[in-house]
Each structure stands twice: as structure tokens, then as C-alpha cells.
Amino acid sequence: MSVADGSDASPINPTPQRPPTAPLGYEAPEDRLPPIAQIDPAAQSPWARLKRFVRRLGPAGPLAVMASTFPPIGGFILLGFINSVAPWLQSHKGLGLVIYVAGFTSSAALSLLPTYACSILGGWTFGFWWGWPAAMLSFTAATLMAWIVNTTVAGDRVVQIIQEHPKWEAVRKALIGSGFWKSFWILTLARVPPTSPFALMNFVVSTTKAPLLAYLLATLIGMAPRTAAAVWAASQASTLDLRDKGGMGVKLLGLFLMIVVIAIIGHIANKAIHSATRDHAKVAG
DSSP states (O other), X not given: OOSTTOSSOOSSOOSOOOOTTSOTTOOOGGGSSOOGGGSOGGGSOHHHHHHHHHHHHTTHHHHHHHHHHHHHHHHHHHHHTHHHHHHHHHHTHHHHHHHHHHHHHHHHHTTSSXXXXXXXXXXXXXXXXXXXXXXXXXXXXXXXXXXXXXXXXXXXXXXXXXXXXXXXXXXXXXXXXXXXXXXXXXXXXXXXXXXXXXXHHHHHHHHTXXXXXXXXXXXXXXXXXXXXXXXXXXXXXXXXXXXXXXXXXXXXXXXHHHHHHHHHHHHHHHHHHHHHHHHXXXXXX
16 A cells, blocks of 8 residues: 555655545554553442452462451351350360361361451350360460461462552561561560451461461461450350349350450550551652
8 A cells, every 4th residue: 555545654744644545533442442451440349450460469469358258247147146156066075176166277277267256155165174275275375277278279479569669668577577486576566456357367467478486386376365254255155144243244244344455455555566567668659
């Protein structure tokens, strides 16, 4: 074709032009949409960004979704059947305790149940002095199992994504790049608040390559206060006599004070975490 008819590209006019027979409004195919790389991520919806992030996680994506959504559902189901499950475990005595620890180790590691449900069932079934150690053993073992599963499935995908965001990488370095005791301190503080999600934190900490020993110790120490509160409350509720007004009032007051203390400790822990990671984020920003 010649340059004059404008139907094709040439060294003088490299941009394809509308053929003479094409209808008005014709656009060259490459001009219809911008390249994917040029799409502004900020212009997409939060849901689209979330889906893209989960896809980038690859095999670890389903684990992240499970850790975020499954535990509350499983917790409500378990507590709905507690009056059936607790007597069955009690009737099997020592074997029931072993089943409790093994069951909650695997279910918590796989993000099927939350820690509060495990604590409540332990206190309701075995009382405080057996329920608390059993619950703590379950949580520590579940942390180890979740670590193995998450690191095996995720590989280095999560670390690679974090390294693309300087502030995220700064927080990660605050966890793993400041020595064993600094990591242990921050992870312990993260485990203390009652609102700290067990399964989701397992996923984040394990896939970002935080030190395993520090995390196990942090789980054991950081979760001890709130687990003790939940187990004790459940053990008292299981023996509560509504006809004894005085005894009921003392137990409810003790429960209220324990909740207040745990909430205060959690608030202090959150402030300490913010302070510990703030300097790293400032440097990155």
C-alpha cells in the first residue's frame, strides 16, 4: 500500500490508520485497551486487589483464606455442641484428655477452630488445673504444626511479595532482623491481646520466616494469661449454681476483673508493638 491512501503503516507514518472502507469510530486493535502493566492498581476495586493478591500467593492463598474465615465458624459449631462433647470427654478420663489435646492441636493448626473455643471446652470439661495446661500444650503444638504446613506450602512467595513494599519489609525485618530476643519480645506482645487471631498470625509469622524457636516460646508465654482467663471462666461457669446468689456474684465479679486485666495487658502490648516497629517503618518510608 502507498502512504497516500493511509491504510497501512510506513516509515513516514508508523501508526496504523483507519482503512478507507472502515466505519467511523474504527480503532486499531492495539489502541483499544491499555497494556495490563499500565493499569493503575489504585483504580481497581479493593475486591479486585484482594483477588489478585490471593492469586499471587499461589498454593498459600487457600491457607490464608482459611486462616481468615474458618476459625469463627468452627468455634460457634463446637460451642453449640459443648453439652454433648464435654460429658463424652469426661467419661473417658485420661484418654479424653489425650483426645482433647490431639484434636485441638490438629484442628487449630489447620485453622478449623479458634483458641477461645479450645480454652472454653478445656475449662468446662477438665476444670482449671487440667484444662489450662492441656490448652497451652495444644496451642504450642498447633503452632509448630501450622509452621510446618505453611512454610512447606508457601515457600518464599509471601517474602517476595512483602519485599515489594518497603514498609511491609521494614516490619518483617523488625521481627527477624533484630536478633532472637527482640523477635521473641515482639512476637510475645503480639500473642498477648485477646483479639490476636491465632490461625492468621500463624500464617503470617511462619511464611515471613520469623525464627521458629522464638515464636514457639512467644506462643507459650504470650497466650498464657488470656488462655488462663478463658479456661478459668469456663470452669466456673460449668459449676455455677444460680440458686447461690452470693457465690454467683463473687464468681461473676472475679470474671469481670480478669477480663479487665487481660484487656489492659492487651492494650499495653499493642502499644509496645507499635513502638517497636515504628522506627523500622520510618526508615523504610
